[in-house]
Amino acid sequence: MSRLYAASAVLIIVLAVTAAGFFTNTRTADEIKGGLELAYSYAEKDQPEAAEECVKNVRSLIAEKRKTVCLFISHNRLDDISQEIAKAYECIAEKDVNGFLVYCRSAITLTADMQEMELPLLYNLL
Amino acid sequence: MLISVLRTCFLYAVLLFSVRLMGKRQISELQTSELVITLLMSNIATIPMQDTEQSMLSGLIPIMVLLVFEIFLSYLMLKSPKIRRIICGKPIIVINNGALDRKAMTELRLSTEDLFEQLRQKDIFDISEVAYAIVETNGMLSIMKKADCDFIRIKDMKLRKKENTLSVTVISDGKPAPGSLSICGMTKAQLDKILKKENLRMQDVFIMTADKNGDYTIIRKDRS
Structure with missing residues (x-):
């Protein structure tokens, strides 16, 4: 019977960690996506300074959340997003709005993928 | 790394x-x-x-x-x-009352060679000695020999034998094994008495086992 209790305790821990991972991943991806979409809309409205500021905020957000998010997902996922954001930042710093839009869209897509991969959907399961 | x-x-x-x-x-x-x-x-x-x-x-x-x-x-x-x-399936009888059950063997995909190999591993070299053979759920073969081929047991000979008791290690590498004295019904004083009788100190003993009948075995440490 003590094994059953131990197994139940392990199950509760597993569920707690899984839920924590799911919510951390979802929330972080939401914040990154929100920041990038805002930067994208500023760039579209030809406001590169505001877009640059937004991207800067997203980069510091990633740096801040990195340690927590990497507990739950592969490091590569976040690295890929960071790379795209770094390229977008370079473009906007040089006032290359078109280049920025391409990299920013790519980063948004990768972030959406990162969020979706944790969702219990059929195409993720199969 | x-x-x-x-x-x-x-x-x-x-x-x-x-x-x-x-x-x-x-x-x-x-x-x-x-x-x-x-x-x-x-x-x-x-x-x-x-x-x-x-x-x-x-x-x-x-x-x-x-x-x-x-x-x-x-x-x-x-x-x-x-x-x-x-989940585990059920045990299947492959030799039933001395007769091979071919249907069961086919069901298990067990060839006669496999069966004979497993019998040999059980020290049975003649299939006519086997009354029952059962393939357990974990794949192991259990054997019941025919009465005339089986070992004679004490009770078959109507003899009486002192009951076997569990022999436990009471001293291991010069140190008392925790909890073992109570298992063999020995006290620390009795252990000391035995060591004194054998003219030994505890640190001179490599292994000492004892059972509830009061029997014990001592292996001394090598003094090389």
Whole structure:
């Protein structure tokens, strides 16, 4: 019977960690996506300074959340997003709005993928 | 590299804990579900050990889930023979009252060579000695010999023998084994008395075993 209790305790821990991972991943991806979409809309409205500021905020957000998010997902996922954001930042710093839009869209897509991969959907399961 | 070493140490501890929690069973006696779980666990554990890009939780969580499954499933199998039969199958008689059951052997995909090999491993070289042979759910073969080929037992000869008692190690490498004195019904004073009688100090004893009948065996340490 003590094994059953131990197994139940392990199950509760597993569920707690899984839920924590799911919510951390979802929330972080939401914040990154929100920041990038805002930067994208500023760039579209030809406001590169505001877009640059937004991207800067997203980069510091990633740096801040990195340690927590990497507990739950592969490091590569976040690295890929960071790379795209770094390229977008370079473009906007040089006032290359078109280049920025391409990299920013790519980063948004990768972030959406990162969020979706944790969702219990059929195409993720199969 | 350091991360791999640390992760390996941690996952090793987790696997040991998991196997310990699953319970004692010899490797050769693994049931189907246990074999599957053991193989899966060992494979899953290697991924985060080698690939430091993967989060360790991605290896740890599946191991824990498998552990929980195994314990809950074994509990369900204990409570419900139906579930046990679905998961583990049922023992199948391949030699019934001295006759080979070919249908059962076909069902098990057990060739006569395989059967003879398993019989030889049980020290049976003549199939006519076997009354019953059963393939257990873990794949092991259990044998019941015919009465005229079986060993003679004490009770068959109507003899009386002193009851066997458990012999436990009371001193190991010069140190008392904790809790063993009470198992063999001996007190510390009695142990000291025996050592005194044998003209030995505790640190001179490599192994001492004793049983409830008061019999004991002492192996001294080499003085080379």
